[in-house]
Amino acid sequence: MPEIEHHRAEQILIPAAAAGPVLVLDEPLSFWGGLDAETGLIVDHRHPQCGRSVAGRILVMRAGRGSSSASSVLVEAIRLGTAPAAILLFEIDEIIVIGAVVANELYETTIPVMIVDPPTFARLSNAAWVEVSGNGDLALSFERRG
Amino acid sequence: MTLVLDDSDRAALAGELGPAYRLATRVIVQVAEAIGAHRLLDITGAHIDSCLYHGRSGLDFAERLVDAGAAVRVPTTLNVASLDLRHPDLYRGDPETARLARRLTERYEEMGCLPTWTCAPYQLEQRPGFGEHVAWAESNAIVFANSVLGARTDRYGDFIDICAAITGRAPAAGLHLDDNRRGEAVFRLHGVSDRLRDADVLFPVLGHLIGGRTGNRIPVIDGLADGLSEDRLKAIGAAAASSGSVAMFHAVGSTPEAPTLDAALGGRDATETILVTPAELRGARDQLTTATDTDRVGAICVGTPHYSVGEFARLVDLIGSQRVASGVQFLVSTGRYVLTEVALRGWADRLGDAGVRIITDTCTYISPLLADVDGAVMTDSAKWAYYAPGNIGVDVVFADLGECVATAVSGRLTRDESMWADA
Numbered sequence: 001m002p003e004i005e006h007h008r009a010e011q012i013l014i015p016a017a018a019a020g021p022v023l024v025l026d027e028p029l030s031f032w033g034g035l036d037a038e039t040g041l042i043v044d045h046r047h048p049q050c051g052r053s054v055a056g057r058i059l060v061m062r063a064g065r066g067s068s069s070a071s072s073v074l075v076e077a078i079r080l081g082t083a084p085a086a087i088l089l090f091e092i093d094e095i096i097v098i099g100a101v102v103a104n105e106l107y108e109t110t111i112p113v114m115i116v117d118p119p120t121f122a123r124l125s126n127a128a129w130v131e132v133s134g135n136g137d138l139a140l141s142f143e144r145r146g
Numbered sequence: 147m148t149l150v151l152d153d154s155d156r157a158a159l160a161g162e163l164g165p166a167y168r169l170a171t172r173v174i175v176q177v178a179e180a181i182g183a184h185r186l187l188d189i190t191g192a193h194i195d196s197c198l199y200h201g202r203s204g205l206d207f208a209e210r211l212v213d214a215g216a217a218v219r220v221p222t223t224l225n226v227a228s229l230d231l232r233h234p235d236l237y238r239g240d241p242e243t244a245r246l247a248r249r250l251t252e253r254y255e256e257m258g259c260l261p262t263w264t265c266a267p268y269q270l271e272q273r274p275g276f277g278e279h280v281a282w283a284e285s286n287a288i289v290f291a292n293s294v295l296g297a298r299t300d301r302y303g304d305f306i307d308i309c310a311a312i313t314g315r316a317p318a319a320g321l322h323l324d325d326n327r328r329g330e331a332v333f334r335l336h337g338v339s340d341r342l343r344d345a346d347v348l349f350p351v352l353g354h355l356i357g358g359r360t361g362n363r364i365p366v367i368d369g370l371a372d373g374l375s376e377d378r379l380k381a382i383g384a385a386a387a388s389s390g391s392v393a394m395f396h397a398v399g400s401t402p403e404a405p406t407l408d409a410a411l412g413g414r415d416a417t418e419t420i421l422v423t424p425a426e427l428r429g430a431r432d433q434l435t436t437a438t439d440t441d442r443v444g445a446i447c448v449g450t451p452h453y454s455v456g457e458f459a460r461l462v463d464l465i466g467s468q469r470v471a472s473g474v475q476f477l478v479s480t481g482r483y484v485l486t487e488v489a490l491r492g493w494a495d496r497l498g499d500a501g502v503r504i505i506t507d508t509c510t511y512i513s514p515l516l517a518d519v520d521g522a523v524m525t526d527s528a529k530w531a532y533y534a535p536g537n538i539g540v541d542v543v544f545a546d547l548g549e550c551v552a553t554a555v556s557g558r559l560t561r562d563e564s565m566w567a568d569a
Contacts (some may be wrong), residue, residue, distance in 0.1 A: 092180070
């Protein structure tokens with residue numbers, strides 16, 4: 001049985017449920033110029049995880065970064081099914097919130113966006129799989145599934 | 147504390163002001179709740195980034211609004227489009243994408259936005275004054291409005307920009323509020339030569355360095371000359387908003403909320419003071435170049451953000467009677483209003499004769515405008531250098547404008563390292 005650890009989001013920016021493998025970014029990523037919405041791949045050459053896919057991942061990053069167009073890229077990725085399953089942040093990022101709100105208004109689908117505290121952030125780095133609940137419960141598994 | 151709406155916001159949510167107003171208000175209210183705003187406030191203008199085509203969803207949103215009868219309530223300018231609207235034949239990408247991108251621009255004009263098509267709305271005659279609340283999108287415009295104009299805008303993204311323009315309302319949060327505009331981290335120039343301190347190239351490099359190091363803190367730059375030009379402040383902000391999320395900075399002695407270091411910090415202590423040394427500046431400058439082992443430069447791209455009249459003057463001066471070498475493309479991006487003035491001064495013809503092509507309404511790193519490039523692309527813009535490799539798949543050499551012109555004219559990479567050797 002995988003070891004499960006329960007944490008709580010510090011703040012729920014967009015309440016929704018999701019589950020998936022974890023991708024912790026070493027540096028903030030600007031979705032515009034940094035993420036290809038067609039493929040879900042990180043394309044910012046300066047990003048340490050360039051070439052990795054965010055699609056279906058529980059994306060964990062300290063903060064968002066850069067351009068206003070990031071909202072558009074996120075909505076487009078949600079529409080195309082290449083978006084992260086959820087985004088967990090250290091700091092509130094309005095641009096990411098806008099993307100999640102508008103995807104919901106346009107297509108009645110969205111992704112959870114939540115703020116986590118430092119201890120949770122640290123544990124996420126070791127987690128393989130996370131289940132995010134709309135009420136902010138985060139269930140971290142430390143063995144890879146499937 | 148929760149979000150308290152006033153009567154007009156509630157009426158909008160109830161649909162009493164029509165479906166477009168309702169949708170726009172719904173988006174603003176949800177975002178305001180998520181970011182912890184306690185109320186909405188009135189804005190006097192907006193600058194829209196959503197008019198740049200990123201895919202079907204942007205068009206779906208604009209059409210939803212137009213079909214619902216949306217019209218902007220405050221003067222609203224438009225950011226760059228995905229193509230040169232007056233020279234669409236220059237577009238080298240997929241024709242279907244070009245068609246959808248054009249349709250998107252038409253939708254925003256139908257909502258009553260002004261067809262400015264520039265990322266530098268602060269170069270227009272009408273621009274917000276000190277203390278005015280606006281809703282601007284486009285990271286370089288946001289940082290300029292807050293830092294240089296002393297206007298107040300939060301870091302708005304696509305979609306909420308047009309929602310704010312339609313409703314004239316925005317969340318009272320972030321940089322709209324006094325408390326959030328104080329400088330926190332001080333970047334102090336240390337041991338930098340007078341020559342570099344007075345060179346245009348310092349400012350994009352410094353901005354790039356600061357964006358990468360300041361995190362979510364508002365940076366205060368200390369140790370620069372007083373009364374820096376808007377072009378130099380523009381270069382700092384655009385670079386810092388690319389390498390980081392900087393939406394406001396203070397330059398002591400130059401920006402309106404920073405007459406002194408103490409004023410910039412709002413009377414508090416800095417959370418950190420970072421000494422900016424020549425070695426670090428050299429490192430930041432080198433980071434902006436991705437091309438290695440090449441002496442072949444196939445194109446020069448300048449004007450990101452859009453070139454101002456003053457920047458054109460410098461380019462005209464540097465080129466003089468020289469011509470761009472064959473096999474090298476030299477593109478300058480600017481807004482159509484600046485181009486009008488540049489043309490009236492006779493510079494557009496002179497630059498055209500010299501082999502320089504002026505692009506309006508868009509930018510060379512978001513639109514497939516470059517023909518096949520033989521070699522790297524040189525730019526004087528840290529923002530262009532930052533984004534172009536990912537966006538359009540080119541290798542970049544970051545340089546100052548003098549190096550750009552010398553390279554364009556000679557047809558081979560020409561660099562002047564002396565400035566950096568004794569920096």
